[in-house]
Amino acid sequence: MRVEAKLLLGLGLFFGLMCAVYWNWSLENAGGVMMFAGMLLGFLPGGYYYWWSRRMKPRPEDDPNATQSGGAGVVGAFPGTSIWPFTMGMGAFLCILGAVFGIWLLLPGLSLVVWALFGGTAEGRRGGPH
Amino acid sequence: MVDVLERPGQVEEHGHEEHHGPTGLLKWLTSTDHKVIGLSYTITSVIMLVIGGAFAEIVRAQLTSPNGHVVSLAQYNELFTMHGSVMIYLFAGPFAFGALANFIVPIQIGAPDMAFPRLNALSYWLYLTGSITMLSGFFVAGGAANFGWVAYAPLSNSANTPGAGADLWIGALLLTGFSAIFTGVNLCATIFYLRAPGMTMFRMPIFTWNLLITAILILLAFPVLTAGLIMLYCDRHFGTHIYSVVGGGVPVLWQHIFWFWGHPEVYILAIPFFGMVTEIIAVFSRRPVFGYKGMIFATISIGALSLGVWAHHMFTTGVVLLPFFSIMSLLIAVPTGIKFFNWIGTMWRGQVWFSTAMLMALGFLATFLIGGLTGIYLASPPLDFFTHDTYFVVAHFHSVVMALVLAGFGGLYYWGPKITGYMLNEPLGKIQFWFLFIGTQVLTLPQYLLGLDGMPRRVAIYPNSPQWKTLNVWSSVGAVMIGVSTIIFVVNLVYSWKRYPAGDNPWDGQTLEWFTTSPPPHHNFYRLPQIRSERPTWDYNHPEHRSLAHGHHEEPVHEEVPVA
Numbered sequence: 001m002r003v004e005a006k007l008l009l010g011l012g013l014f015f016g017l018m019c020a021v022y023w024n025w026s027l028e029n030a031g032g033v034m035m036f037a038g039m040l041l042g043f044l045p046g047g048y049y050y051w052w053s054r055r056m057k058p059r060p061e062d063d064p065n066a067t068q069s070g071g072a073g074v075v076g077a078f079p080g081t082s083i084w085p086f087t088m089g090m091g092a093f094l095c096i097l098g099a100v101f102g103i104w105l106l107l108p109g110l111s112l113v114v115w116a117l118f119g120g121t122a123e124g125r126r127g128g129p130h
Numbered sequence: 131m132v133d134v135l136e137r138p139g140q141v142e143e144h145g146h147e148e149h150h151g152p153t154g155l156l157k158w159l160t161s162t163d164h165k166v167i168g169l170s171y172t173i174t175s176v177i178m179l180v181i182g183g184a185f186a187e188i189v190r191a192q193l194t195s196p197n198g199h200v201v202s203l204a205q206y207n208e209l210f211t212m213h214g215s216v217m218i219y220l221f222a223g224p225f226a227f228g229a230l231a232n233f234i235v236p237i238q239i240g241a242p243d244m245a246f247p248r249l250n251a252l253s254y255w256l257y258l259t260g261s262i263t264m265l266s267g268f269f270v271a272g273g274a275a276n277f278g279w280v281a282y283a284p285l286s287n288s289a290n291t292p293g294a295g296a297d298l299w300i301g302a303l304l305l306t307g308f309s310a311i312f313t314g315v316n317l318c319a320t321i322f323y324l325r326a327p328g329m330t331m332f333r334m335p336i337f338t339w340n341l342l343i344t345a346i347l348i349l350l351a352f353p354v355l356t357a358g359l360i361m362l363y364c365d366r367h368f369g370t371h372i373y374s375v376v377g378g379g380v381p382v383l384w385q386h387i388f389w390f391w392g393h394p395e396v397y398i399l400a401i402p403f404f405g406m407v408t409e410i411i412a413v414f415s416r417r418p419v420f421g422y423k424g425m426i427f428a429t430i431s432i433g434a435l436s437l438g439v440w441a442h443h444m445f446t447t448g449v450v451l452l453p454f455f456s457i458m459s460l461l462i463a464v465p466t467g468i469k470f471f472n473w474i475g476t477m478w479r480g481q482v483w484f485s486t487a488m489l490m491a492l493g494f495l496a497t498f499l500i501g502g503l504t505g506i507y508l509a510s511p512p513l514d515f516f517t518h519d520t521y522f523v524v525a526h527f528h529s530v531v532m533a534l535v536l537a538g539f540g541g542l543y544y545w546g547p548k549i550t551g552y553m554l555n556e557p558l559g560k561i562q563f564w565f566l567f568i569g570t571q572v573l574t575l576p577q578y579l580l581g582l583d584g585m586p587r588r589v590a591i592y593p594n595s596p597q598w599k600t601l602n603v604w605s606s607v608g609a610v611m612i613g614v615s616t617i618i619f620v621v622n623l624v625y626s627w628k629r630y631p632a633g634d635n636p637w638d639g640q641t642l643e644w645f646t647t648s649p650p651p652h653h654n655f656y657r658l659p660q661i662r663s664e665r666p667t668w669d670y671n672h673p674e675h676r677s678l679a680h681g682h683h684e685e686p687v688h689e690e691v692p693v694a
Contacts, residue, residue, distance in 0.1 A: 003331040004322050007430070011346065014434045022438070026451040030386040031441070038350050038437060049322075060327030068658050071327030078243045078653070081151050081160040085248050089255025092308075096263060096301035099363070100294050120248060 001062060005049035012042025082123060088116035151652075162247035165650065167254050168233030169549065172542075174258055175225035179535075181265070182216035183616055185209045190609040193602045196594040206590035207276035208268070208295070214279030215299065218395070219306055220261045222534060226402035227313055227348065228257060230541050231341045233549055235317060237643040238335045240326025240661070242653035245319035253312040260305030267295035275299035278588060280392070281362070283373035283384035288366040297366065300359050307356045314348030317341055326642070328661030332426070335641040335664060336412075336419055339426050340405030343433040344398050350437060351394040358387035382447055389440035397436040400530070401429060403537035404469060407491045410544050411473055413637050414488035415480030418665060421472040428465035428472075435462045445514045452511045459509035466502055470495070485637070486559030490540030493567040494533045500571075501529030504578070519588075522581025525574045532570040532612075539566065539619065547632030551648045555626045562618040569611025576601035576608075640665035 015038035023032035060071030091112025098105030152160055158170065189210050192198040201209060236244055244250045267274030272293030277286045281299070284290060321334070321342045334342075362384065364370040371377020373384045412419045419425060439459045441450035473495060482488065504526040507513045517523060539562070547553050580601050585592060592598055635644040645667040646655050659670040669676040 001322075007331075008346075010430075011434060015437070018438050022451070022454060025454060028386075028449075028451065030383055031390065034354055034386075034390045035438070041350055061325035061329050062331075064328065064330050064333075064662075066327035067660060068327055075242060075324065076245075078247055079162050081157075082162050082248050082251065083160050085162070085251035086159050086255055088252055089259055092256060092305060093259035093263070096259075096305055100297040100301055124248075 001049055001053035001056065001059065003062075005046050005053050008042050008046030009050060010042070010046075012039050012046055015039035015042055079123070082120065084116045084120035084123060087112055087119065091116060162243075162251045163652065164232050164236050164244045164247065164250060165549075165654075167250050168229055168231075170254050171224055171228035171232055171257065172230070172549075174254075174261065175221050175229050178216050178220040178261060179225070180616060182213055182221055183613060185213035185216065187609055187613050189213060190606040192590055193592075194599075194606045196599055197591050201590075203590050204273065204276065207588075208274045210588060211276050211278050211299075212264070212267070212274050215264060215275070217531065218279060218399070219303060220257075220264065222399045222531065222538075223310065223395070224257050224306070225538055226399060226534075227310070227317070227341060227344055228253070230406065230538075230545060231313075231317060231344075231402060234545060234643055235338050235341050236320055236324065237548075237646060237650055237654050238338045238641050239321060239324065239329050240642050240655065240658050241320055241324035242655070243324075244316050245324055246316050249312050250316050253309045253316070256305045256309035256312070260302045260309060263298050263305060264302035267298040270294040270298065280388055281384075282388075283362070283365070283381040284375075286362060286366075286384075287374060297363070300363050300366075303359050304356060307352050307359070310348050311352050311356075314345040314352070317345035318349070321345075326658055326661060328666075329642075332423065333661060333664045333666075335405075336408040336422070336425055336429075337402070337405035337641075340401045340408075340429055343429050344401045347394045347398050347401070347433050347436065351391045351398065354387055355391035358384060358391070361387075382444070382449055385444050385447065386440070389443045390437075393440045393443065394433075394436045396527075396530070397432055399534060401433065403494070403534045403541070404429065406541040406544070407473065407494050407537050408476075409641065410487050410491040410540050411476050413544070413639050414483045414485055414491075415477045416483070416638075417476050417480040418640070418668075419472070420475030420478070421468070422664060424468055425472050428468040431465040432462055432469075435465070439509075442509055442514070445511050446518045456509055456511055460506065463502070463506055470499070485543070486554070486556055486563055487540045487544035487637075489560060489563045489567075490536045490543065493563060493570075494537040494540065497529055497536060497567070497570055498533035500574070501526055501531075501533055504529065517581055519586055520581035521577045521585045521587055524587045525577035525581055528577065529570070529574050532566075532574070536563075536566060536570070539563075544637070545643070547636050548643055548648050548650070551632055552626065552628055553630035553632045553636060555622050555630070558618060558622040558625065562615045562622065565611050565615035565618060569608045569615060571608070572611060573605050573608030576605040580605075635667065635671070638668075638671070640668040642666055645670065 015035050019032055019035035019039055022028075022035060026032070060066040063070075091109050091114075094105050094109030094112065096109075098109055151157060158166065161167065188201060189206070192200040192206055232244070232250065236242070265274075270293065272295055274295040275281070275291070275298070277291050277296065281296075286296060321338060325334070361370070361372045365373050365379075371379040373379050373381050375381060408419055408425060435458055439455055439462065441455045442459045444450045445452060445455070504522070508517065508523065508526060543554055543559055580598060581587075583598070585598055592602075632648050634646065634648050636648075637644070641664075642658070642661075643650070645657075645659055659666050663669055663676070
């Protein structure tokens with residue numbers, strides 16, 4: 001986890017330095033704000049990873065001498081199939097078409113999005129179709 | 131039920147787990163398997179390549195004569211806009227980080243799937259519906275968007291570009307933008323959390339490393355574009371004046387926002403293809419990647435620098451800090467040069483096998499070199515002032531993008547057997563390569579000359595100069611050759627369909643995807659080898675030439691790999 005943390009912190013540091021140089025030199029706000037946001041996107045997750053990396057045991061994927069059997073155990077839960085991504089995608093599609101052709105399309109669009117949100121969440125909790 | 135997965139055992143074959151999911155159309159609609167989604171992305175993005183290519187052929191047909199009448203002026207504007215938009219937004223990016231990344235990255239790191247399979251499926255549906263949304267612009271009154279793929283304000287406001295076509299273009303980019311952001315999140319989480327035991331960060335294949343950098347760039351760049359598009363939509367429909375001088379807005383703000391996404395986007399497109407080429411060159415040179423860590427740090431440097439160069443597209447606006455953006459742009463040449471050096475170093479003294487994939491990779495090197503060197507010209511403000519908005523710029527980015535197309539076809543020939551279980555026909559592939567490679571140079575080299583002679587881009591008619599006409603005809607001949615190469619590829623697909631079984635490791639590959647079956651089973655692996663270098667499959671298959679860290683070799687050791 002430390003390499004991941006250093007990668008993100010390094011990017012945050014780079015953008016921080018660039019932000020300072022650019023903003024002071026150019027006095028242009030749009031680019032300065034965007035670089036500042038880039039710095040935050042490096043520091044926030046990078047800082048979180050770094051904080052955890054000092055408190056956790058090295059994971060099997062961080063251990064250069066790990067064996068496959070040494071990393072045995074549950075990897076995670078993976079849904080085999082799910083209709084909800086398709087449902088949500090179609091809902092988002094209708095919402096965008098609604099923004100172009102008529103606000104009424106937002107009704108079925110948002111309905112599908114909300115339905116998929118609830119359906120997908122429930123499926124995640126109880127386990128969906130294989 | 132949801133599959134709760136445990137890690138596969140080491141080396142020893144386990145009982146084959148059969149997956150009994152839906153079949154037919156329902157499978158494609160509901161699957162959350164990264165391989166099915168990757169294949170969906172591949173098919174859709176290749177269709178987009180063909181559509182975008184067809185638009186380019188019409189554009190080039192129009193330009194074969196100074197006063198061409200193939201299409202009207204209005205149709206021409208729509209066609210070059212949609213050609214650029216389809217190629218950039220709907221083909222190159224989704225093919226790289228949607229198609230091949232989806233299929234290959236989890237397998238390269240020994241993962242059973244992407245970290246968020248349902249989010250992955252949602253990414254695809256947003257991409258598909260975004261593609262349909264953009265192309266549907268041709269079927270509405272007023273036609274498709276016609277303000278160029280960059281949609282500069284104030285040309286893109288509702289007064290200058292009324293009609294639904296422009297709104298569909300904006301909506302399409304919102305959908306595909308969210309699709310890309312979700313894919314970026316998924317790639318980061320997958321690479322950070324789902325690597326197999328022993329697969330440390332500095333043992334990951336270069337392709338996976340490059341996709342990680344790409345994913346971070348996506349997360350930095352795409353939200354900016356999405357925000358900019360929402361503001362553009364508000365200007366068009368809600369009476370805001372964010373990009374309008376009339377209401378106190380700043381038109382050049384759109385350029386800042388667009389290019390803060392747009393230049394990293396160039397590398398979001400390019401870096402995955404750099405990774406493909408690196409894998410191909412190493413495997414077909416029978417060598418480990420030369421300067422493995424150097425490659426990684428060069429890619430990180432390119433990614434980081436790419437976010438600080440956006441305004442080199444805006445030199446002629448007169449309101450950007452020329453020295454800063456010029457220096458930053460020129461600096462990118464350094465890590466890019468390191469990559470070239472390492473690619474050559476990988477081939478040096480290798481046993482080079484000139485397969486179609488390798489030829490495509492070599493074609494990429496030559497073409498990208500031309501595009502890269504002319505990019506250095508454009509990073510210099512005095513030269514950029516001279517060539518801005520001319521065909522020199524068109525030629526430069528077509529050299530770059532066509533290099534990526536060469537690499538992409540290389541990736542299809544290289545990983546196609548893993549994806550489908552069948553090889554493509556090699557002689558047909560080599561014919562395709564030569565049409566594509568020569569066609570690319572015939573397309574772009576006359577455009578460089580046209581640009582230096584002052585021919586502006588985005589014009590449907592031009593002065594009746596014999597020299598310009600001749601160069602334009604040659605450029606169009608190149609476009610036809612590229613079109614022919616695409617047809618040869620389609621013929622190859624049909625001809626080779628289930629004709630040449632590939633086996634699990636037809637190229638003697640080095641990374642984990644070549645350790646599993648072709649195509650891989652549900653959740654990818656029945657077994658995994660010990661991972662002790664960035665070439666675990668090579669180490670397993672060639673214990674006498676096992677890799678030590680970063681390409682050093684130890685004395686031959688003959689020992690049985692322990693079984694779990």
